[in-house]
Amino acid sequence: MKKTLFDFIAKYITLTEDEKNALLSLDLFRSVKKGTILLKEGQKSINSYFVLKGCIRVYYLIDGEEKTTAFYTEMDALTPHCVMSQAPSEYFISCVEDSILTVSNADMEAEINSKFPKFEIMCRVLSQELLAKQQIDFDEFKTSSPEQRYLNLLQKRPDLIQRVPQHQLASYLGIKPQSLSRLRTRILEKSN
Amino acid sequence: MKKTLFDFIAKYITLTEDEKNALLSLDLFRSVKKGTILLKEGQKSINSYFVLKGCIRVYYLIDGEEKTTAFYTEMDALTPHCVMSQAPSEYFISCVEDSILTVSNADMEAEINSKFPKFEIMCRVLSQELLAKQQIDFDEFKTSSPEQRYLNLLQKRPDLIQRVPQHQLASYLGIKPQSLSRLRTRILEKSN
DNA sequence: CACATTTCTTAACTTAAGTGAACGGAGCCT
DNA sequence: AGGCTCCGTTCACTTAAGTTAAGAAATGTG
Structure with a gap:
């Protein structure tokens, strides 16, 4: 599992052994059972997720109906909207399958970012890339x-x-x- | 117009006079007429845009029909997908109204980022914010x-x-x- | 294994979007 | 002014999605 994470990071930046160890010392890995709800509507969470294995989904509860809007699988990263806005979440996140994730919060990210400025760059490139990719997906959906x-x-x-x-x-x-x-x-x- | 730009940046980071001047020295501002095409399908552009005044739109040409997928108005930033992927653009960008924009490219951004690390942080926060906002928009669209x-x-x-x-x-x-x-x-x- | 629950499929009917065509108005050109 | 194109609206008709309901299949549980 560590390998999956480091392979992913290697696409963006090169890590020294020290840096890898600093990351591992954060105790990021979590194993979660199918059906587990990671985030509920109304909650204020501070956690970001990265899927190492398995599948998680985002859904809204509208008029008693579940409306699924996103699936995250291997090598997908997810920072819920409520983490950014600091407002109660409008949606749920749950596990579609037994999954292995990394779970991190803003404090941990800030710590890593201040120790290793490379991380800041990776985060920027990554989110710009995701933004562009999602724009294309949205465009395809509309058209x-x-x-x-x-x-x-x-x-x-x-x-x-x-x-x-x-x-x-x-x-x-x-x-x-x-x-x-x-x-x-x-x-x-x-x-x- | 300078004010609009600096007001926008001030939401994320605080700039010194020196930094403001460094930005202004890049000669970013462009005035464009309604109907001007900023990017054509098939082109490899390297330019990013920020709308100070006016409105630009993204559209695809599918089976001879224009399919508009996005509008950018005052205080909106746009980095076309082709800038990230370095592939030919799949869409057009044109001016809906006479507009005033800033036009920047990767080199200029790299230069500023290396001189002022704050910018890197602003870019990361901004694109994470945009990503989250767009996710919400996409969710609303789907549901x-x-x-x-x-x-x-x-x-x-x-x-x-x-x-x-x-x-x-x-x-x-x-x-x-x-x-x-x-x-x-x-x-x-x-x-x- | 039997029972309950959830999920998927099918069908009949309603509602809304796609299609093709026609018309009228606004703006443009010369 | 006359003619032009572009745009928005309307209409009749087609096609596909929403709704409601019923039943079959798959899954989970004691």
């Missing part, structure tokens, strides 16, 4: 139909379709579970 | 209908509805111009 979105997901994250329940996928695609089911049979009929 | 999206826009950015042509707004809301027109009359009828 395509539910069916196209599904086919697109099938290309880009085929694993998600296997490991995640359909009704969660549906809201991720911006539709109802029944519509997703129908849309899938429609696609199957076309290909015959 | 709401075209009609709700329009009403939401009416609340959050009422100016956009005034200053931007409807057919550009339509694709921004993920629908066709005819549907936007219909949806607007539907809302009007309801309120009577």
